[in-house]
Amino acid sequence: MEVLKKHRPYKVSNGEGFALALGGVGAERAVRSTGRRQAPDIATRSGAEGNAQQRFKGTPSNASRVRPATLRGHAVFIKNPQFFLAKSRFILYDSGNIRVDTCRFYGGFYMKVLVIGGAGYIGSHVVKELMAKGHKVTVFDNLSSGLVQNLFPENEFIAGNILYTDDIDGAFARGFDAFIDLAAFKAAGESMIKPEKYSINNISGTMNILNAAVKHNCLNMVFSSSAAVFGEPQYLPLDENHPKNPTNYYGFTKLKIEEFMQWYDQLKGLKFAALRYFNAAGYDPEGVLYGLERNPANLLPVMMEAACGKREKISIFGNDYPTRDGTCIRDYIHVSDLAVAHVMALEYIADKKESITLNLGTGNGITVTEMLEAARRITGKEIKAEYVGRRAGDPAQLTASSALAKKTLGWEPKFSDVDTLIGSTWQAYRKYFGL
Numbered sequence: 001m002e003v004l005k006k007h008r009p010y011k012v013s014n015g016e017g018f019a020l021a022l023g024g025v026g027a028e029r030a031v032r033s034t035g036r037r038q039a040p041d042i043a044t045r046s047g048a049e050g051n052a053q054q055r056f057k058g059t060p061s062n063a064s065r066v067r068p069a070t071l072r073g074h075a076v077f078i079k080n081p082q083f084f085l086a087k088s089r090f091i092l093y094d095s096g097n098i099r100v101d102t103c104r105f106y107g108g109f110y111m112k113v114l115v116i117g118g119a120g121y122i123g124s125h126v127v128k129e130l131m132a133k134g135h136k137v138t139v140f141d142n143l144s145s146g147l148v149q150n151l152f153p154e155n156e157f158i159a160g161n162i163l164y165t166d167d168i169d170g171a172f173a174r175g176f177d178a179f180i181d182l183a184a185f186k187a188a189g190e191s192m193i194k195p196e197k198y199s200i201n202n203i204s205g206t207m208n209i210l211n212a213a214v215k216h217n218c219l220n221m222v223f224s225s226s227a228a229v230f231g232e233p234q235y236l237p238l239d240e241n242h243p244k245n246p247t248n249y250y251g252f253t254k255l256k257i258e259e260f261m262q263w264y265d266q267l268k269g270l271k272f273a274a275l276r277y278f279n280a281a282g283y284d285p286e287g288v289l290y291g292l293e294r295n296p297a298n299l300l301p302v303m304m305e306a307a308c309g310k311r312e313k314i315s316i317f318g319n320d321y322p323t324r325d326g327t328c329i330r331d332y333i334h335v336s337d338l339a340v341a342h343v344m345a346l347e348y349i350a351d352k353k354e355s356i357t358l359n360l361g362t363g364n365g366i367t368v369t370e371m372l373e374a375a376r377r378i379t380g381k382e383i384k385a386e387y388v389g390r391r392a393g394d395p396a397q398l399t400a401s402s403a404l405a406k407k408t409l410g411w412e413p414k415f416s417d418v419d420t421l422i423g424s425t426w427q428a429y430r431k432y433f434g435l
């Protein structure tokens with residue numbers, strides 16, 4: 001395992017460089033910091049002593065009487081945040097003690113988060129969102145499909161492999177409040193030809209992660225699950241209770257990991273959010289992230305490659321489905337909406353100490369032909385397409401009900417309209433290829 005320094009010049013505006021106003025009995029002993037040059041100056045309420053949890057219980061209004069502390073340049077971590085008011089309102093000050101912002105999440109404190117697979121397509125967007133919310137991020141990745149270009153210079157990067165227990169154990173030994181597990185192989189078709197590859201990386205790799213996490217008492221986890229756990233839909237939109245009968249081995253690996261997490265919850269106190277993404281698409285609308293996936297197989301990147309002249313045409317698998325134009329209907333969810341859901345889910349489980357499993361989609365199905373026509377309109381390019389036969393195991397229609405995600409987290413997609421999905425992807429391709 002190697003800890004590397006970061007590569008990419010990028011500035012994110014987050015809590016760093018601010019002082020954090022906080023208060024509470026025992027704050028000094030509970031606060032831990034990383035790499036802080038100055039000793040922390042944490043304000044505690046006068047006269048308050050003893051057990052913070054007992055004293056604060058049922059007295060949320062006391063939270064307003066905190067005094068500012070001057071912590072410059074680094075995030076603040078609270079080892080046992082439940083000792084502080086989960087619903088408190090904390091105030092951020094800049095270094096001149098001028099109030100600049102307020103935050104209200106996870107008791108007002110930032111978490112130290114290990115993002116495994118954080119150099120990948122979805123992982124890098126999750127990292128960006130975590131940073132925007134002020135969390136302190138370390139990325140762990142073997143760059144098998146992840147990109148150095150997706151790393152942020154502000155973050156520590158651990159080049160390691162989840163298949164090597166020393167690597168993942170060494171990473172967790174550095175001390176984290178939470179982790180997000182995105183590292184996996186994801187090609188459903190390939191998983192049917194090489195199941196052993198998926199058994200090893202997706203199942204054995206995740207078991208290594210789970211075991212290292214519980215060993216080092218890091219018990220808040222967000223897991224990249226998939227709509228592939230459901231298989232052929234029996235009704236639409238698919239809600240969380242829909243029967244799970246994966247039709248490919250990749251979906252089976254995700255379902256098994258969901259079950260392992262449930263056991264680790266019961267036996268080890270792991271709290272997890274299993275997020276079942278539908279069709280992830282789009283790129284960072286701010287244009288900061290534009291590291292293109294290598295050998296993409298999904299519709300949007302394939303269309304963009306055709307628009308850029310990197311491939312001659314696209315293949316559309318089947319135009320005789322019982323849908324409005326004969327092509328498959330899918331539920332495309334913007335990667336930035338997914339990223340927001342990860343951070344919300346993480347803060348939720350850390351706060352509530354309760355595991356959740358959520359479908360993440362829009363509920364709106366779009367046909368392949370509708371996507372193609374929108375891509376031609378937005379890019380102004382011809383994008384040649386040919387209709388070929390159906391692919392085995394492709395259901396005619398897949399759409400998600402995300403009512404539970406909305407109810408539980410208050411999450412709603414904001415970037416998942418067709419124009420933003422395609423526009424942000426086109427922007428990334430143009431930037432990457434200098435068009």
Ligand SMILES: NC(=O)c1ccc[n+]([C@@H]2O[C@H](COP(=O)([O-])OP(=O)(O)OC[C@H]3O[C@@H](n4cnc5c(N)ncnc54)[C@H](O)[C@@H]3O)[C@@H](O)[C@H]2O)c1
Nearest residue numbers: 117119120121122142143144145146161162183184224280
């Ligand atoms: N992209 C989608 O539409 C989609 C849909 C549902 C679920 N998912 C899941 O989301 C997760 C992220 O997907 P993505 O689209 O960002 O894929 P990705 O390939 O871009 O990201 C996966 C990351 O994990 C890393 N990784 C893989 N094996 C590793 C190992 N052994 N050790 C360390 N790092 C390793 C890769 O280098 C890469 O950075 C995956 O678990 C995938 O199954 C993706």
